[in-house]
Amino acid sequence: MPTYNDYGIVLTSYSFSEADKILNIYTRNNGLVRAIGKGIKKPTSRFGGKTGQLSCCYFHFAKGKNLDILSDCEQINAFPKLRGDLIRLTYGMLFVEIVSSFAYEMESESTHIYELLYSALDKLQITEIPDLFSIRFIMEFLSIHGFRPQLETCVSCSKNISYEGSRDYFPFSSILGGLLCNKCSHSIDHKKININVLQLLGINDELNNIHPIKQEDIRLALELVREHTDMRGKNKIKTFDLVFSL
Ligand SMILES: [Zn+2]
Incomplete structure (x- = not known):
């Protein structure tokens, strides 16, 4: 054998x-x-x-x-510090459920995915901000699979998205998986997301320190990545329910 x-x-x-x-x-x-x-x-x-x-x-x-x-x-x-901490353990379970939902045998990016997961579980043991850390992990994981939400250009017509000025919200198409320009937003269903949520999802690092981080925005960012992964993976990610009950 x-x-x-x-x-x-x-x-x-x-x-x-x-x-x-x-x-x-x-x-x-x-x-x-x-x-x-x-x-x-x-x-x-x-x-x-x-x-x-x-x-x-x-x-x-x-x-x-x-x-x-x-x-x-x-x-x-064995990642012992995850097992002794309910919050960290819950995020660890979220990571493996998301990896499971996109995993296939002999996939070409396996080394990259394995190393990302290993490193994320290891760092999750000590981070003081497991919720923000998790958003970054999920976005990086989706990037490897080519499923990262499109935030830099319009997901419909590819026009550059400008984050300048004081806009109240940016139109985001869940089905297409990214931001829309103003013109496309007139004809495509979308939800409205604010600049703070976009920052949490990792746009433009220079903007990262401008706004204070609100718990409400972290929740909105996690809800957005939940919907995004649920629509693209093999299964709906149940551990998000546990994350939202923490
Ligand atoms: Zn457009």
Whole structure:
């Protein structure tokens, strides 16, 4: 039976039988791997304690017919400071659910995605601003997939968007996934978003320190990325409900 090794982060796992579990793992070189952990639920399992959600390990797999088989693993990082903090843990679960929703086997950007997720979970352990940090993570993750909301040019006609002047709001098309110029906003359904929310989403770094950050704007930015990811991923991201209840 052919074997392979790879670094990976456990996204989710679920029971398969009395003693076995299926693990969905995002790996550095192979993208999404679904593997069966035989006997993993038994107290005597040598890797049961190392393969919880969010755990990063160096995995040894055997190629199976339908599912690969987890044959061993060495834990690299359990991100302990996430597990001891409900707020950070919730954002960590949000990250892995979003990665799951866009993950495929053998995708070409797997190394980039794995490293972004690893680094984000590691930094999430110490950041004092997990909500802002999460918006940046999601925007960077969407960029890798080519799904980042388009904020620099009109998503309909490609005209440059100007952030100058004192505009109350900017028209944003959820379906097209970006800002609209004034002309296009007359004929395309849109919602209105303010400059503070655009800054939180990462436009023009020079503007970043001009406005004080309001909790209400952070919530609006998170709601916008939620709608955006829900419309483009494989599944709706349920952990946003937990994030909004924090
Ligand atoms: Zn336009």
